[in-house]
Amino acid sequence: MTKYFLGRPLNIACNNCKTPLQKDVPICPYCRVVRTDQYSRDELFDYLEEFFPTRLTHKKKPVSTAKRLKTRDFWEWYSFGIFTFGIGYYIYLLVTLKDMNDHWDYPHGSYETTTKNDLFTSFLLLLTTSFFGAIIIQYNRYQKLYTHILNAPRVGSLRVPLRGKSIFWLFVLQTILFLALVALIFFGISAFLAGMFFEFNSLWITLLFLIGSGLILVLYFLVHILIVIFEREWQSIFNDHIIWHMQLEAKNVSIFSPLAKDINYKKT
Numbered sequence: 001m002t003k004y005f006l007g008r009p010l011n012i013a014c015n016n017c018k019t020p021l022q023k024d025v026p027i028c029p030y031c032r033v034v035r036t037d038q039y040s041r042d043e044l045f046d047y048l049e050e051f052f053p054t055r056l057t058h059k060k061k062p063v064s065t066a067k068r069l070k071t072r073d074f075w076e077w078y079s080f081g082i083f084t085f086g087i088g089y090y091i092y093l094l095v096t097l098k099d100m101n102d103h104w105d106y107p108h109g110s111y112e113t114t115t116k117n118d119l120f121t122s123f124l125l126l127l128t129t130s131f132f133g134a135i136i137i138q139y140n141r142y143q144k145l146y147t148h149i150l151n152a153p154r155v156g157s158l159r160v161p162l163r164g165k166s167i168f169w170l171f172v173l174q175t176i177l178f179l180a181l182v183a184l185i186f187f188g189i190s191a192f193l194a195g196m197f198f199e200f201n202s203l204w205i206t207l208l209f210l211i212g213s214g215l216i217l218v219l220y221f222l223v224h225i226l227i228v229i230f231e232r233e234w235q236s237i238f239n240d241h242i243i244w245h246m247q248l249e250a251k252n253v254s255i256f257s258p259l260a261k262d263i264n265y266k267k268t
Contacts, residue, residue, distance in 0.1 A: 069103055069242045072096065074235040078228065090126050093137055097122055099238070100144065106245050113147040131175060139168040145238060152241070161234045170227050177220040184213040 012021050017031040026039035026047050034044055072095070081089030100115040117140060125133030143164025150160060188209030195202025 069106070069246060070099065071239040071242055072099070072235055074232045078231075086131075090134065093126070093134060093141070094119065094123060096141060096235070096238070097137070099242075100141070103242060103245065106249075109153075112151045113144065115144050115148050117141075117144070131171075135168060135171040135175065138171055139164040142167045142234060145234065145241075149237065149241065159233075159237050159240070161237050162230050167227070167230060170223060170230070174220065174223045174227060177216055177223060181213055181216045181220060184209050184216060188213060
């Protein structure tokens with residue numbers, strides 16, 4: 001009857017106890033005698049290591065479960081917003097909020113402030129209040145990135161975006177100018193039509209409203225250009241921060257390591 005040891009058939013005999021053994025077994029499982037005439041010390045250890053591992057093995061590098069971060073081209077989204085009459089820009093706001101949420105899934109220190117946003121609430125704000133909700137969203141975007149960058153590991157000459165309250169008042173001013181522009185145009189046209197209907201000279205009143213509309217339009221564009229500059233800067237700073245995170249991951253450097261400060265932001 002064939003005997004087995006560790007699932008292998010035994011087909012030779014031990015020189016000491018004469019118990020049947022398998023050919024490639026360097027040690028008798030019964031009397032524990034090593035077959036030194038055929039196996040070296042290293043071969044014995046290799047055999048035992050197969051069943052009783054003691055050597056350290058190299059672990060695979062852990063793969064990040066965080067979503068892959070993306071950089072955005074502000075001018076592409078700005079152009080998209082113009083061609084879609086502002087709808088594309090609202091989509092851009094939601095996309096950047098999601099980017100900030102994905103960014104927070106990467107390792108961060110306890111001293112760093114969160115960049116997480118409530119996407120559902122932000123979507124409802126844009127859907128129900130249009131540019132009024134956009135003002136609140138802009139405040140959150142700027143303020144969260146501002147405080148996060150300030151508390152991030154210092155790397156070279158760190159750039160920070162505009163404060164939330166500063167961009168908030170710029171958007172409020174732009175909204176007021178827009179509403180004033182619409183109101184003046186409306187009253188100017190109304191004065192012109194009233195003059196035609198009631199047969200009185202409304203030319204000067206109409207011109208007054210139109211001139212006022214022109215001045216407000218100029219102010220509106222100046223404020224808008226200023227906002228575009230700050231928006232471009234915000235996206236550039238966030239892109240740099242994202243690239244820094246990806247460099248840390250590529251070089252397998254922890255954000256908690258002193259080496260993290262040696263990886264500089266790449267200005268985009």
